[in-house]
Amino acid sequence: GHPMTWTSYHRLTDIFGYLDYLTKTFPDLCSQQEIGKSIQGRPLKVLRVSNGNPTNKAIWIDGGIHAREWISPAVVTFIIDSFAENWNEQSQDIQNIDWYFLPVMNVDGYEYSHTNDRLWRKNRRRNSVCTGVDLNRNYGYKWGGQGASRQPCAETFAGSSAFSEPETKAVRDFLVKSAANFKASLSFHSYGQYILYPWGYDRKVPPDHADLDAVGKEAAEAMKKVSGFHYTVGPAGSSLYPASGGSDDWAKGTMKFKYSYTVELRDTGRHGFMLPADQIISSGQETMAFMRVIAKAVSKA
Ligand code: 0X9
Numbered sequence: 001g002h003p004m005t006w007t008s009y010h011r012l013t014d015i016f017g018y019l020d021y022l023t024k025t026f027p028d029l030c031s032q033q034e035i036g037k038s039i040q041g042r043p044l045k046v047l048r049v050s051n052g053n054p055t056n057k058a059i060w061i062d063g064g065i066h067a068r069e070w071i072s073p074a075v076v077t078f079i080i081d082s083f084a085e086n087w088n089e090q091s092q093d094i095q096n097i098d099w100y101f102l103p104v105m106n107v108d109g110y111e112y113s114h115t116n117d118r119l120w121r122k123n124r125r126r127n128s129v130c131t132g133v134d135l136n137r138n139y140g141y142k143w144g145g146q147g148a149s150r151q152p153c154a155e156t157f158a159g160s161s162a163f164s165e166p167e168t169k170a171v172r173d174f175l176v177k178s179a180a181n182f183k184a185s186l187s188f189h190s191y192g193q194y195i196l197y198p199w200g201y202d203r204k205v206p207p208d209h210a211d212l213d214a215v216g217k218e219a220a221e222a223m224k225k226v227s228g229f230h231y232t233v234g235p236a237g238s239s240l241y242p243a244s245g246g247s248d249d250w251a252k253g254t255m256k257f258k259y260s261y262t263v264e265l266r267d268t269g270r271h272g273f274m275l276p277a278d279q280i281i282s283s284g285q286e287t288m289a290f291m292r293v294i295a296k297a298v299s300k301a
């Protein structure tokens with residue numbers, strides 16, 4: 001039977017078990033790939049959802065870059081479930097895209113946030129004195145600039161060099177080598193209810209920022225219609241704070257994926273990272289509205 005629920009947060013083995021269920025139950029739609037291993041040796045599992053049409057464009061989605069942001073893997077698996085269980089009811093735009101999901105990127109940190117420290121953020125690399133690299137400071141575009149720390153004990157430690165971490169390296173190698181026609185990258189985080197686009201490394205914007213802003217605003221309106229929750233749209237560096245070495249900047253700056261967003265899911269601070277599990281389903285439903293708008297934009301791109 002179906003091994004997953006969206007009324008509580010799940011451990012990594014449950015999530016992996018769910019991916020196995022999907023590939024067994026929908027073999028023509030879902031396939032799995034291990035793209036690498038974490039620093040503690042846990043597998044990094046990517047699920048591809050695709051109708052196999054060779055002219056499809058592709059979208060990359062990651063969750064759980066930050067360990068404590070539990071709503072992120074929960075929403076990413078909710079999206080996967082909505083697609084897989086109701087594929088034929090999805091929009092034509094959604095059906096004609098190859099979807100690549102990495103529900104939990106920071107697998108070691110995610111487990112550690114369940115077993116030892118609920119508010120753990122970084123991965124579990126043993127540095128000289130402290131543990132952990134902030135994976136969202138470890139990507140190679142403008143690595144080591146503003147908002148990233150050189151101090152191993154800092155929450156925003158960028159690592160010893162760009163892509164020093166096996167988790168970021170695995171994602172980079174997978175995307176660089178992939179034959180898929182990627183047009184967008186979506187990275188799910190919490191919290192704050194923001195739809196952020198590049199640049200994150202500075203208070204600057206790319207030349208096509210108006211396109212990113214328009215699609216972001218259309219998505220925010222669609223989300224508001226579904227749940228009533230308000231998401232703020234803007235460039236990451238000025239809407240939030242400048243922070244370099246992020247996945248979003250690398251997707252746009254190095255990989256040249258047209259649409260790159262970091263979505264900060266619920267809430268705006270009442271519960272923060274400890275969002276009650278009874279908000280997973282409604283968060284997932286509003287994020288599905290976001291997905292439909294992105295799929296439409298990518299179809300036209
Ligand atoms: O600081 C981050 O990595 C993200 N916020 S979080 O609270 N989830 O840690 C925002 C990243 C926005 N993008 C860039 N600054 N590149």
Ligand code: ZN
Binds near residue numbers: 065066069
């Ligand atoms: Zn985050």
